[in-house]
Amino acid sequence: MKKPFTREQKTTIVYGILCIVLVIVVLQLWLLTATMNAYLGGDESIILPAALASLICFLLNAGLLRYLYAMEKK
Amino acid sequence: MSSERITTTPDGKTDAEQPRWRKDFPIDWPEDNLVARRDFTKFMVLTSFAFVVGQFWIMLQNFFRARRGEPLIRRIAGAQEIPVGGSLTFSYPEDNHRSVLVRTSENEFVAFSQECTHLSCAVVPEVERNRFLCPCHQGIFDLKTGQPVAGPPRRGLERIKLEIRQGSVYATGIETRTA
Numbered sequence: 295m296k297k298p299f300t301r302e303q304k305t306t307i308v309y310g311i312l313c314i315v316l317v318i319v320v321l322q323l324w325l326l327t328a329t330m331n332a333y334l335g336g337d338e339s340i341i342l343p344a345a346l347a348s349l350i351c352f353l354l355n356a357g358l359l360r361y362l363y364a365m366e367k368k
Numbered sequence: 369m370s371s372e373r374i375t376t377t378p379d380g381k382t383d384a385e386q387p388r389w390r391k392d393f394p395i396d397w398p399e400d401n402l403v404a405r406r407d408f409t410k411f412m413v414l415t416s417f418a419f420v421v422g423q424f425w426i427m428l429q430n431f432f433r434a435r436r437g438e439p440l441i442r443r444i445a446g447a448q449e450i451p452v453g454g455s456l457t458f459s460y461p462e463d464n465h466r467s468v469l470v471r472t473s474e475n476e477f478v479a480f481s482q483e484c485t486h487l488s489c490a491v492v493p494e495v496e497r498n499r500f501l502c503p504c505h506q507g508i509f510d511l512k513t514g515q516p517v518a519g520p521p522r523r524g525l526e527r528i529k530l531e532i533r534q535g536s537v538y539a540t541g542i543e544t545r546t547a
Contacts, residue, residue, distance in 0.1 A: 301399065301402060304402055305398065305401060305405070308402060308405045308406055308409065309405060311409060312408065312409045312412070315409055315412045315413060316412060318416065319412050319415055319416050319419070322416055322419040322420075323419060325419070325423070326419050326426075329423060329426055330426060331522065331523065333426050333429070334485070334523060335485075335523045335524075335544075335545065336543075336544030336545035337545060338430055338434070341426055341427050341430050342427065344423060345420075345423040345424055345427050348419055348423040349420050349423070351420075352419070355413045355416045356413055358409075358413075359409060359413045362406060362409060366406070
């Protein structure tokens with residue numbers, strides 16, 4: 295049977311996940327400002343792909359958070 | 369009690385017997401670090417969700433803008449009322465949307481929204497220098513194309529489509545693609 299993670303290991307994993315989440319959130323912020331700029335400039339072609347990309351980023355973040363809570367329960 | 373705990377809980381009971389709220393308010397620093405980082409990650413994921421909501425809000429706004437269609441045709445002024453190099457402010461398409469008409473030559477008129485694309489200050493035509501100037505942050509736009517030339521704005525001014533019919537200048541629509 296696999297040994298559960300120690301607290302130090304858990305903290306390291308949380309740090310790693312937090313770094314990934316932060317990078318994705320910054321990417322989403324950039325995506326939102328770029329989309330808003332395109333929308334105000336009348337460019338409609340990137341609105342849907344940007345929304346889908348942002349949704350995928352969020353799902354990835356939510357998955358990582360879910361893993362974090364699942365790890366806590368072990 | 370977990371062997372990793374540095375301090376004991378106030379009631380001396382095991383981890384499993386502790387109320388749920390106590391897990392969010394740990395006593396020792398290593399546990400507190402873990403909980404604080406985990407909660408910050410949770411907050412960041414919420415922020416990520418807020419960005420998704422923002423993206424879909426833009427999509428919704430775009431849907432309604434596309435459905436609105438072209439604005440009405442409206443007479444602005446008689447062509448002879450404006451001298452060459454002169455300008456006239458008018459409202460189009462709504463009454464609260466200020467626009468400016470400029471006569472650049474005998475037979476040439478241009479009209480743009482007066483809202484600067486940086487922070488919405490009113491731009492002022494400077495025909496002799498062939499530009500629109502935004503006095504708030506020194507944004508400069510080309511007089512004929514409305515494209516940004518200098519200063520903070522990155523997008524061009526909204527162009528008003530014009531037609532000259534029987535000696536009068538008419539606004540017939542808005543060209544939104546300015547990027």
